[in-house]
Amino acid sequence: MTSSYRHRLQCELNRLRNDLEVEWAKLSDKSEITFKWPTNCPLEVHELVGPERFDSKNPNYMMPFFWTKEPVPATRSWAVIVCGIECAFGLICLLLNLIHFSIFLPKYEGDGIPALVCFITFVQFSVFYGYKVLFMIAIMEKR
Incomplete structure (x- = not known):
């Protein structure tokens, strides 16, 4: 009986790990950095911060951490x-x-x-x- 519980627990942990890996891959994808503009957003805002201005190599879009030498994409x-x-x-x-x-x-x-x-x-x-x-x-x- 203990081995069946252990097997079910192992299967459940593997399923959770796989689900987390899939979700983490989605969260880490740089192409996912998009923004849906509000309907009444002024044109000036589009021009200043539009997605065409996003550059993952730009330091403005990087996050520095004390434990890494290089900043990482935001x-x-x-x-x-x-x-x-x-x-x-x-x-x-x-x-x-x-x-x-x-x-x-x-x-x-x-x-x-x-x-x-x-x-x-x-x-x-x-x-x-x-x-x-x-x-x-x-x-x-x-x-």
Whole structure:
């Protein structure tokens, strides 16, 4: 019975890996960098930032990272990586804030300023993660 579960798990993992490889290839494709113009977009905007001006060798369309010597093209796959790094950093900050406020807020006996700071901090985190969700939707929908 254990081997059948292991076999099913292995098949499922292989299927997920294949699906992820296909999606990652789509996200890494430079030809996928397109933009559907709004119907009422001014002509000046088309001329300044139109797709005919896109050049993958242009440094304006490259993303520099400290761990690589050469910048990489600004594809959607790299946007996902950057978003993941930002979310990990935000999660670490959220956990540190939770620890800080859980230690010091219950002992505080003054007015409500620390509670207000705690509330504002968590509202900022919710806005941050809300924007990250919208950013990921925009990346996946090519917007």
